[in-house]
Structures are given as structure tokens and as C-alpha cells.
Amino acid sequence: MLGWMNTFLDRIGSPELDWIQVEVTSRCNAACVYCPQPLIGHKRHMPLGLFKTLLPFLRYTDLVYLQGWGEPLLNPDLFSMIRACKAKGKRVGFTTNGMLLDEETSSKVIDLGTDIISISLAGATPATHDRIRKGTDLVKIIQNLDRMQQIRAKKKARHPEIHFSYLMLASNLHELQDVAGLAKHLGVGQVVCSHLTWIQNRGLWPEALFNREADRVTGILEATAAEAQKEHLVFAFNSPALRNEAGHCSENVCRSSVVSAAGDVVPCVFALPTLSRDDGQPLSHIFHDSLEPCRPLSFGNIAQESLTRIWEKEAYHRFRDLHDPTAAAPDMNSLPPGCRSCYKREA
Numbered sequence: 001m002l003g004w005m006n007t008f009l010d011r012i013g014s015p016e017l018d019w020i021q022v023e024v025t026s027r028c029n030a031a032c033v034y035c036p037q038p039l040i041g042h043k044r045h046m047p048l049g050l051f052k053t054l055l056p057f058l059r060y061t062d063l064v065y066l067q068g069w070g071e072p073l074l075n076p077d078l079f080s081m082i083r084a085c086k087a088k089g090k091r092v093g094f095t096t097n098g099m100l101l102d103e104e105t106s107s108k109v110i111d112l113g114t115d116i117i118s119i120s121l122a123g124a125t126p127a128t129h130d131r132i133r134k135g136t137d138l139v140k141i142i143q144n145l146d147r148m149q150q151i152r153a154k155k156k157a158r159h160p161e162i163h164f165s166y167l168m169l170a171s172n173l174h175e176l177q178d179v180a181g182l183a184k185h186l187g188v189g190q191v192v193c194s195h196l197t198w199i200q201n202r203g204l205w206p207e208a209l210f211n212r213e214a215d216r217v218t219g220i221l222e223a224t225a226a227e228a229q230k231e232h233l234v235f236a237f238n239s240p241a242l243r244n245e246a247g248h249c250s251e252n253v254c255r256s257s258v259v260s261a262a263g264d265v266v267p268c269v270f271a272l273p274t275l276s277r278d279d280g281q282p283l284s285h286i287f288h289d290s291l292e293p294c295r296p297l298s299f300g301n302i303a304q305e306s307l308t309r310i311w312e313k314e315a316y317h318r319f320r321d322l323h324d325p326t327a328a329a330p331d332m333n334s335l336p337p338g339c340r341s342c343y344k345r346e347a
């Protein structure tokens, strides 16, 4: 009786989400200079059993994105997770550093019907990319992608769509335009650009674009957009310029959820409890002139409660009301501390 009632309550509270993002691992085989990976304590893969507790709730969304602060292909259960999502009729994607896309892995990714693979880049030359994305090798990534496209062609498979995810930094911006040519050469359909907003130490501050060299940045973005159009590529970016006043969060936190490798349900990757050290102390990041602790914001854990119950909690409702993009911008003091020191409200 209780089981039936829980299922019924889960149904009537069903959220509609644009996507559910799942941190399938917090381990990584790279050590990018801007990433907190080396500092993260208690790294783990999400167990398949925990992932499966999410399956009944996938009906709330069409897209499951298997991504957090780690490299998804390291989780030995990744393919079972993709298979389970596809069996529910969902679109599935993940972002990878591309280093583990060997022949067998690429074949599996294609055979499972994975819809999107996004390859992280931070340069269009090995010198730049490999310096920033330490532990990765652009030449090998290109070879892996090339082989994956050949396998896909041989199998006459339409999927996965391959995207590039380019992190714009002050020291690699000059190579952005060349990424369009690289994408065209490798049959990549989309280039999505982001910029550094989570800055883990003062040494990285010069890499954040924000309002620096605004004319040069705009010129490069416009030239890349023109190049992409010529090559029939989708090119998506947010201007790195900060607004004068903080406003709404630019993440889609009212229509998506992120689940940590340990099962915590949070609104965005910056609120993941993953961002803490071995001793449980939070990592820090630079916000304007101060060093701020990362403040996790979990509304519940899928090991103990259903996603619907968590989504319907008063605290999560209050959070979404504060971040409702159709309402007035929230008062700073009413926000959770992590949101007060987050560039996503200014970018």
C-alpha cells in the first residue's frame, strides 16, 4: 500500500525538466590547469545501483547528460547507464576529454545509440591545448575522433552528434577561429564556447576574460561565428563580459537538476558536494577580490528519497522561486551563500 502511495505521489509531483545531469564519476585521467580535480577528495564512480534508482524519474525529461567534475569514460558502468537510458527512450550525452575513445570504446558508444558526445578543447594546436589540458594530447584526440567517424561511417550510424566544447581563456583565445576548420575537418557539427567563471586560485585570474580586451574578444568571436557559418557549423557562445549588476543566474536551474556521484541532488555543478577536500573542507575559488569557500547545496539524496520528493521540497521550491528568470532579480541577501559569490549571476 505504502509503495503504491509513494508511486502515486511521485506521479502527481512530476517535474518537467529540460535535462537531468548525472555526475557518473568524480575521477579524471587529466589535470587541466583550471580544474579543481587534483584537489577533490573522496573521488568516486557513481555505482550502477544508485544510478538505477533514477530510472523511474527519467520520464520527466528527454535528455540525460552524464557529466560532472570527472571523465565519464572512466566509470566501468557508463555503457550500462547509457543502455538503461536508451531503453527508456531518452537522449543521452556526455562530455569527454577524448583520450579514452579507442576503437572498442568508440564502437560501443556508437552501437549504444549515444546521441551526443562533446569533446573538451582548450586550444587548436597541441602546444596550447596540451599545456592547458594537462594529461591530454590533442594529436591523439584528433586521431581518436577521426577513427570514431570512420567507424560511424562504416556502420552507417547517424549518431552520436559530435560537439566541441571550447573553454576560452586569455591565453588560447587567438586559436578559437582555427577550431571551426578543425571541426569541419573532423565532421563535428557544433562548437560551444564557454569562458572561465570558476577560478580556483589567483594565478588563474589573468586567464579569465570577463571585461578585458572587450573589442579583441568580440572581434574573435565574430570572426569565428562567420567562419562557422561558412562551414555550416553551429557556433554557440555567451559573451564573457560581466554585467554591471548581478541579476538572474544564467544556468538553467529552474528546469534541470544535477545529481552528484554520491547521489546528492543539487541545482548546478558549482553546488556539488564534490568540490571538497579529503578532510571534508570545501575547496575555495576567487570571486572578485576574495577567496570564497565552495558551498555545496544539496536538497536531498536519491539513495534515500525519490527525485520527485526532493524536487517538491519546500527549500527547493524556494530556491527555484528565487532564481525564476521571469521574476524580478533576487535580493542578494535572500540567496544561498554559494550563489552570492558566483559569476553566473553576472555573466
Ligand code: SF4
Pocket: 249, 250, 251, 253, 267, 268, 269, 270, 271, 338, 339, 340, 342, 343, 344, 345
Ligand atoms: S548562481 Fe547559484 S545556482 Fe546559479 S550557477 Fe551559481 S551557484 Fe549555481
